[in-house]
Amino acid sequence: MPPPRIHLSLAHMSGEEQKYIQEAFDTNWVVPLGPNVNAFEKNLGDYLGGRPVVALSSGTAAIHLGLLLLGVKAGDEVICQSFTFAASANPIVYAGAKPVFVDSEQETWNISPALLEEAILDRIKKTGKKPKAIIPVHLYGMPARIDKILAVARKYDIPVLEDAAESLGSEYAGQKCGAFGELACLSFNGNKMITTSGGGALVCSNPLQAEKAKFYATQARDPAPYYQHTEIGYNYRMSNICAGIGRGQMTVLDAHIQRRRAIHYIYKERLAGLPGISFLINPTDDFHSNHWLTCIIVEKEKAGVTSDELRLIMEAHNIETRPLWKPMHLQPVYSGAPFYGDGTSEYLFERGLCLPSGPSLTDEDVERVVGVIRYAFDKTGKN
Ligand SMILES: Cc1ncc(COP(=O)(O)O)c(C=O)c1O
Numbered sequence: 001m002p003p004p005r006i007h008l009s010l011a012h013m014s015g016e017e018q019k020y021i022q023e024a025f026d027t028n029w030v031v032p033l034g035p036n037v038n039a040f041e042k043n044l045g046d047y048l049g050g051r052p053v054v055a056l057s058s059g060t061a062a063i064h065l066g067l068l069l070l071g072v073k074a075g076d077e078v079i080c081q082s083f084t085f086a087a088s089a090n091p092i093v094y095a096g097a098k099p100v101f102v103d104s105e106q107e108t109w110n111i112s113p114a115l116l117e118e119a120i121l122d123r124i125k126k127t128g129k130k131p132k133a134i135i136p137v138h139l140y141g142m143p144a145r146i147d148k149i150l151a152v153a154r155k156y157d158i159p160v161l162e163d164a165a166e167s168l169g170s171e172y173a174g175q176k177c178g179a180f181g182e183l184a185c186l187s188f189n190g191n192k193m194i195t196t197s198g199g200g201a202l203v204c205s206n207p208l209q210a211e212k213a214k215f216y217a218t219q220a221r222d223p224a225p226y227y228q229h230t231e232i233g234y235n236y237r238m239s240n241i242c243a244g245i246g247r248g249q250m251t252v253l254d255a256h257i258q259r260r261r262a263i264h265y266i267y268k269e270r271l272a273g274l275p276g277i278s279f280l281i282n283p284t285d286d287f288h289s290n291h292w293l294t295c296i297i298v299e300k301e302k303a304g305v306t307s308d309e310l311r312l313i314m315e316a317h318n319i320e321t322r323p324l325w326k327p328m329h330l331q332p333v334y335s336g337a338p339f340y341g342d343g344t345s346e347y348l349f350e351r352g353l354c355l356p357s358g359p360s361l362t363d364e365d366v367e368r369v370v371g372v373i374r375y376a377f378d379k380t381g382k383n
Contacts, residue, residue: 002318003317003318003368004318005318005319005320006318006319006320006356006361006365006368006369007320007356007358008191008293008320008321008322008354008355008356008357008358009191009292009293009356009357009358010190010191010358010360011190011191011195011197012252012256012358012359012360013248013249014248014249014251014252015248016247016248016251017244017245017247017248017249018248019248020036020243020244020245020247020248021241021244021245023035023036023244024036024240024241024244029240030239030240030241031239031240032057032218032235032237032238032239032240033218033237033240034240034243035240036240036241036243036244036246036247037055037237037238037239037240037243039243039247040055040196040238040243040244040246040247040250041053041054041055041201041243043246043247043250044186044201044203044246044250045203047176047250047253048176048178048179048203049175049176049179051178051179051203051204051205052203052204052205052206052207052209052210053186053201053202053203053204053210054201054202054204054210054213054214054217055199055200055201055237055238055243055246056199056200056201056202056217056236056237056238057198057199057200057235057236057237057238057239058187058189058198058199058200058236059087059163059165059185059186059187059188059189059200059201060087060090060091060200061200061217061234061236062185062186062187062200062201062202063087063088063091063135063161063163063185064091064094064095064234064236065202065213065216065217065234065236066091066161066183066184066185066202066213067091067092067094067095067097067133067161068095068216069183069204069209069212069213069216070132070133070159070161070182070183071132072092072095072097072132072133073095073096073097073132074095074096074097075096075097075098076095076096076097076098076131076132077097077098077099077100077123077127077129077131077132077338078092078095078097078098078099078100078131078132078133078134078135079099079100079101079102079116079119079120079123079131079133079134079135079158080092080099080100080101080102080134080135080328081101081102081104081110081111081135081136081137081139081144081163082101082102082103082104082327082328082329082339082341082345083103083104083109083110083137083139083324083325083327083328083344083345083348083349084137084139084163084325084327084328085165085325086328086331086333087165087187088135088137088163088165088328089101089135089328089334092135097132098337099328099334099337100119100123100131100337100338100339100340101327101328101329101334101337101338101339101340101341102115102116102119102339102340102341103115103327103329103339103340103341103342103343103344103345104139104344104345104348105145105344106344107145107283108142108143108144108145108283108287109139109140109142109280109295109344109345109348110136110137110138110139110142110143110144110145111134111136111137111144111145111149112342112344113145113148113149113151113152115340115341115342116134116149116152116340117152117155118340119131119338119340120152120156120158122340123338130156130157130158131158132158132159133158133159133160133161134149134153134158134159134160134161135160135161135162135163136149136160136162136163136181137162137163137165137166138162138163138164138166138167138170138177139166139325140166140280140289140291140292140293140295140354141166141167141169141170141193141260141289141290141291141292141293142167142170142280142282142287142289143167143170143171143172143177143287143288143289144162144172146162146172146177146180147172147173150180150181159181159182159183160180160181160182160183161181161182161183161184161185162177162178162180162181162183162184162185162203163184163185164177164178164184164185164186164203165185165186165187165189165192165200166187166192166193166292166293167289167290167292168186168192168193168194168253168290169193169253169254169256169257169290170288170289170290170292171287171288172286172287172288173286178203179203182205183202183203183204183205183209184202184203185200185201185202185203186200186201186202186203187199187200188200188201188242188246188249191358192292193253193256193257193260193290193292194246194249194250194252194253194256195245195249196238196242196243196245196246196249197242197245198242199238199242199243199246200238201238214237215233216231216233216234216236217233217234217235217236217237218233218235218236218237219233219234219235220232220233220234221233252359255359256359257290259359259361260290260291260292260294260357260358260359261289261290261291263291263294263357263361263366264279264289264291264294264357266363266366266367266370267279267294267296267355267366267369267370268281268294270366270367270370271296271370271373271374274303274373274374274377275302275303275377276298276299276300276301276302276303276304276377277296277297277298277299277303277373277377278296278297278299279294279295279296279297280294280295280296280297291357292357293322293354293355293357294354294355294357295324295352295353295354295355296352296353296355297348297351297352298310298351298352298353299351300351303377304377304379305376305377305379306351307323307350307351307352307353308323309376310353310373310376311323311353313372313375313376313379314369314372314373314376317368317372319356319368319369319372320356321353321354321355321356322353322354323349323352323353323354324348324349324352324353324354325349326349327345327346327349329341329345330346330349355369356369
C-alpha cells in the first residue's frame with residue numbers, strides 16, 4: 001500500500017461553518033446576499049483595518065469589477081505582473097483592455113518597481129497615453145515591494161489594484177496586504193488561506209466605491225420599481241451560504257497563518273545545507289509573508305536534480321508538489337502582449353516548485369516531505 005497522499009494545500013474547516021449555514025437555512029436566507037454576507041464583509045473589513053469590503057463570487061470577479069470601477073475601457077492598457085496566475089490578467093481582457101506585462105524582481109518574486117516605471121514611460125512614448133491601472137500581485141503570500149510600487153504609481157497618477165488573492169494576512173511594514181491599493185482583490189477558492197468553497201472579495205477605499213461595486217455585482221439595476229438598466233451589470237455577488245462558510249473560516253484565519261508559517265520554517269530548517277536549494281523568504285523585517293505556499297528554487301548544477309525531476313520523485317512517493325506559475329508573457333494566449341522584463345520570472349519558473357503547505361499538515365507529514373527531498377538530492381550522489 002502506498003503511503004497516504006500529501007496534498008499541496010487543502011481546505012481546513014473550523015467546525016463553526018455549519019452553524020452559520022444552518023442559520024441561513026433556518027431563516028430561509030438561501031440567496032446571493034443576506035446576514036452572513038454582511039457579517040463576513042464586516043469581519044474582513046475589520047481585519048483589513050476598516051476598509052469597506054464587497055463579497056463576490058470569485059477573486060476573478062473582484063478584479064473585473066475593480067477594473068470597471070477604475071474606468072478601464074476598450075482600448076486602454078493595464079499593467080499586470082507577469083509572474084502570476086492567469087486570473088490576475090484575464091479580467092483586463094474581459095474589460096476590452098490590453099494587458100502589458102512586467103517582470104518580477106529577484107527578492108520578492110513580485111513586480112519590479114524599476115521595470116514598472118520603464119514600462120509606463122515606454123507605453124506613454126508608444127501609445128501617447130498612460131496605462132489605466134497597475135495590478136501588482138503578492139504571489140505565494142509574499143508582499144510585493146508595495147511602497148516603491150505605490151511611489152511609481154503616484155508619480156504617474158495611475159491607480160493600483162492589488163491582487164491579494166494569495167496573501168490574506170501577509171503584512172508589509174505592519175500593514176495588511178489588500179489595504180494598500182485604491183482597490184484590492186481577495187480569493188476564497190478552496191486552496192487559499194480561507195475558503196468559502198469558491199468566492200472572493202473586492203476591498204475598497206471608501207463606502208461609495210463599495211456601493212458602486214455592489215451595484216455592478218447585482219446586474220446594475222436602476223433605482224426604479226421595475227427592472228431598468230442604464231448600464232451593463234454582472235451577477236457577481238457571494239451567496240449567503242458561501243458567506244456562512246467564510247464567517248466560520250474567519251475564526252481560524254490566524255491559526256491557518258501561524259501553521260503555514262510554522263510549516264515554512266520547518267522546511268527551511270530541515271533542508272538548510274542541501275546544495276542547490278533556496279527558498280522564497282521575507283527579504284527584510286518589513287516583509288511578513290503568510291507563507292501561503294512554501295516555494296523552493298532548485299539549481300540542477302548543484303542539486304543534481306531539476307525541479308521537475310524532483311516533482312516526479314515526490315509524485316512517486318504520493319506527495320503533491322506544483323511548478324511555479326508560468327509567467328503570462330510565456331502563455332500562448334498572451335503572445336503578442338507587450339512585456340518588460342529581464343528574465344527573472346522565466347528563471348524562477350524553470351527552477352521552482354511549491355511544496356505541500358496546507359494548515360492540516362502534521363509535523364510528521366512535513367518530515368515525510370523533507371525525507372523524500374533529501375532522498376532525491378542524495379540519489380544524485382552529489383551530497
Ligand atoms: C494570484 C491570483 N489571482 C487571482 C486569483 C483568482 O481567484 P478566484 O479563483 O477566486 O477567481 C487566484 C486564485 O485562484 C490567484 O492565485
